[in-house]
Amino acid sequence: MAVPLHIVSIGGGSGLATLLRGLKRYVKAGEGGVEITAVVTVTDDGGSSGRLRRELDVLPPGDIRNCMVALSEDETLFSRLFQYRFSNGRGLKGHSFGNLFLTAMSHLTGDFGQAVKLSSEVLAVLGRIYPSTASNVTLEATLTDGRKVTGETRISRSNSPIQRIQMLPRRPRPLADTLEAIAHADLITLGPGSLYTSVIPNLLVSGIPQAIARSKALKAYFVNLMSQPGETTDMSAAEHVAAITRHCGRLDSRRLIDVCVVNSRPIRGRALARYRANAAQPVENDFEKLRSLGCEVLATDLLRTSGNLSKEKIRHDPSVLGAVAMNLAQQGQRRKRRA
Numbered sequence: 001m002a003v004p005l006h007i008v009s010i011g012g013g014s015g016l017a018t019l020l021r022g023l024k025r026y027v028k029a030g031e032g033g034v035e036i037t038a039v040v041t042v043t044d045d046g047g048s049s050g051r052l053r054r055e056l057d058v059l060p061p062g063d064i065r066n067c068m069v070a071l072s073e074d075e076t077l078f079s080r081l082f083q084y085r086f087s088n089g090r091g092l093k094g095h096s097f098g099n100l101f102l103t104a105m106s107h108l109t110g111d112f113g114q115a116v117k118l119s120s121e122v123l124a125v126l127g128r129i130y131p132s133t134a135s136n137v138t139l140e141a142t143l144t145d146g147r148k149v150t151g152e153t154r155i156s157r158s159n160s161p162i163q164r165i166q167m168l169p170r171r172p173r174p175l176a177d178t179l180e181a182i183a184h185a186d187l188i189t190l191g192p193g194s195l196y197t198s199v200i201p202n203l204l205v206s207g208i209p210q211a212i213a214r215s216k217a218l219k220a221y222f223v224n225l226m227s228q229p230g231e232t233t234d235m236s237a238a239e240h241v242a243a244i245t246r247h248c249g250r251l252d253s254r255r256l257i258d259v260c261v262v263n264s265r266p267i268r269g270r271a272l273a274r275y276r277a278n279a280a281q282p283v284e285n286d287f288e289k290l291r292s293l294g295c296e297v298l299a300t301d302l303l304r305t306s307g308n309l310s311k312e313k314i315r316h317d318p319s320v321l322g323a324v325a326m327n328l329a330q331q332g333q334r335r336k337r338r339a
Contacts, residue, residue, distance in 0.1 A: 002033055003033070003333070004033030004034060004035045005033065005034045005035065005186050005187070005326070005329040005330065005333055006035050006037070006181070006184050006185045006186045006187075006217075006329075007023060007034065007035070007036050007037070007185065007186065007187045007188075007189070007325060007329050008037045008038075008039060008181050008182055008185040008187070008188045008189070008217070009023070009036065009037070009038050009039070009188075009189045009325075010038075010039045010132075010188065010189065010190050010199070010202045010203075010208075011039075011040070011041070011189075011190060011191055011192070011193040011198050011199050011202065012040050012041035012043075012044075012063040012193055012194070012197075012198035012199070012201070012202070013041075013063060013066075013193045013194055013197075013198040014066065014193070015191055015192035015193030015194070015198060015222075015224070015316070016038060016040065016063070016066075016067060016191075016192075016193055016198070017063075017066040017067050017069070017070040018070070018192070018315065018316050018318045018321060019189065019192065019222065019316075019318070019321045019322070019325065020036065020038055020067055020070040020071050020127070021070040021071075021318040021322075022317075022318035022319050022320070022321040022322025022323070022325070023036055023127075023321075023322045023325055023326070024036075024070065024071055024126050024127075024322075025319070025322060026322060026326055027126040027127065028073070028126065034326070034329075035127070035128075036071065036126065036127030036128070037127060037128045037129075037130065037178075037181040037185075038067045038071070038127060038128070038129045038130070039130050039131075039132050039178050039181075039182075039202055039208075040063050040064050040067055040129060040130070040131055040132060040202075041063060041132050041197075041198055041199075041201040041202050042059045042060055042063070042064075042131045042132060042133060042137065043060070043137055043138065043139045043152045043167075043197065043201045044060035044062050044063055044152055045060065045138070045151045045152050045153055046152065046153035047062065047094065048062060048085075048094055048095045048096055048099045049061055049062035049063075049099060050153065051094070051095070052095075052099060052100075052103050053136075056103055056107075057136070058102075058103050058106050058107070058112065059106070059112045059131055059134070059136060061098070061099045061102035061103060061106075062096070062099060063198075064102065064116055064129060064131060065082055065083075065096065065098035065099055065102060067129050068082065068098070068116075068119060068120055068123050068125050068129060069082050069083055069098070069123070071120075071125045071126050071127045071129070072123040072124060072125055072126070073123075073124040073125070073126055074124065078122070078123050078124075079123070081097055081098075082096070082097060082098030082101065082123065083096060083097075083098060084096060084097045084098075085097075101119060102115055102116065102119055105118055105119050111134070112131060112134055113130065113131060113134055113175055113177075116129055116130070116131065128177070128181070130175050130177055130178045130181070131175070132174060132178065132201070132202040132205045132208065133172040133173060133174055133175070133205045134173075134175060135169070135172035135173065137167045137168065137169065137172050137201075138150060138151060138167070138168045139151065139152050139155055139165055139166075139167065139168075139196075139197065139201060140165065140166050140167075140168050141155045141158065141162050141163075141164070141165045141196065142162075142163045142164045142165070142166075143158060143160040143161065143162060143163060144160055144161045144162070144163045145160045147160065150168070152197045155196060155197060155231070156194065156196075156197050156228070156230065156231055157230055158230045158231070159230050160230075161233065162196050162231065164246070164247070165196050165200060165201070165204070165247070166204060167201065167204045167205070171206040172204075172205050172206060173205070173206055173207070174205045174206065174207050174208050174211075178208065178211075179207060179208070179211045182208070182211040182212060182215050182217075183211060183214070183215055185215055185217035185332075186217055186218065186329045186330075186332035186333040186336060187217055187218050187219075187220065187325060187328050187329035187332045188212055188215060188217045188218070188219045188220070189219075189220050189221075189222060189325060189328075190219075190220070190221045190222070190244065190257070191221055191222040191223065191224065192222040192223065192224050192225070192316055192321075193224070194224075194228060194231060195224070195228075195231065195232050195235075195240055195243060195244075196231050196232070196243070197231065199244065200243065200244060200247050203244065203247055203248055204247060209248035209249065209251055209256065210251070212255075212256055213248075213251045213255040213256060216335070216336050216339055217332050217336070218258050218259065218328055218329070218331055218332030218335060219256060219257050219258045219259070220257070220258065220259040220260070220261055220298075220325070220328050221240070221241060221244065221257045221259070221260050221261070221295075222261045222302075222316070222321065223237045223240055223260055223261065223262045223263070223283055223285075224240070224283055225263050225267065225282065225283065225302065225303065225314055225315070225316060226267075226275055226280045226281065226282055226283060226314055227280050227281050227282075227283055228280065229278060229279040229280055232283075233279065234281070235283070236283065236284040236285075236286045236289070237260060237262055237283055237284065237285050237286060237289075237290055238286045238289035238290045238292075238293060240283070241257055241260060241290065241293050241295060242293065244256065244257070245257075245293075257293075257294075257295055258295065258296060259295065259296045259297075259298055259328060260290050260295045260296070260297050260298070261298045261300070261302070261324055261328075262283075262285045262297060262298070262299050262302075263282075263283075263285075263299070263300070263301065263302040263303055264285075264299040264300055264301055264302075265301040265302070265303045267282045267303065267314060269305075269312075270312060271305055271312040271313065271314050272314070274312075275314060285297075285299065287299075298324065298328075300320065300324065301317075301320065302316050302317055302320050302321065302324075303315075303316075303317065304316065304317035304318075304320075
């Protein structure tokens with residue numbers, strides 16, 4: 001009997017949802033058994049999630065909602081319902097139904113993690129989704145000019161490079177289920193997604209980077225396609241990796257990331273010109289520096305453009321992300337068996 005592949009994907013935002021959407025097809029196909037666990041950051045303070053945090057004192061549901069929809073068995077009616085955003089209505093305008101549903105469920109159960117679990121059952125989610133912490137946390141960034149900026153939204157809009165970020169309050173605790181999933185994983189993925197506001201915040205939760213370092217899983221970082229103005233301006237792939245390890249205390253980078261997955265296809269055309277007009281550039285793949293950090297480099301065509309020509313977006317292709325992750329998970333499982 002085949003042993004299921006255990007994949008733990010850590011991140012947030014649209015990047016994590018894209019990867020999960022690519023992995024879901026393998027769960028639906030029943031290819032040898034795949035078990036997916038998503039660990040999602042809970043520091044969002046903008047839009048509908050930010051309003052619910054401030055008004056109802058709940059963890060931000062937005063990133064969790066996106067992951068639930070990405071992993072839902074049927075991305076039609078229920079998924080469309082969870083993503084439905086009210087366009088008018090006093091107090092309702094701007095809120096998505098899924099955010100309101102998760103908030104109501106959180107109040108009914110008294111536990112956000114339990115609310116996510118029950119809501120996942122409603123959506124027939126093909127995997128498990130955990131918030132990285134049950135604590136109500138806020139991000140604080142120290143910029144290279146010495147200023148401190150509090151809140152994910154303000155950090156992502158900063159014009160000065162980020163030197164370091166931290167959680168407030170410090171050292172929030174993870175869910176025990178998260179640590180158990182990491183311990184049993186064949187593959188642990190970080191990204192793709194905003195470096196300082198989607199990926200690293202999960203690693204600021206006490207015990208998570210240590211659990212990753214202890215795990216015998218293969219560990220892969222999916223590097224972003226484009227830099228993010230203000231957050232990762234002019235940062236190369238190796239500088240992304242260095243920032244991740246810098247925020248994990250004294251842990252050796254070689255115990256945190258085994259493989260860096262980077263895009264090999266040149267990014268050109270109108271979409272690139274529009275991104276550059278907004279101070280975003282393709283992330284440089286500095287292969288030798290990545291290898292010097294102990295990372296194997298896997299370069300492949302990850303690119304998919306979407307939207308009409310005037311609003312074309314540069315995005316990761318979910319089917320390619322899923323295929324790459326599955327291959328790495330199989331490698332991870334074989335490595336664990338040898339060990």
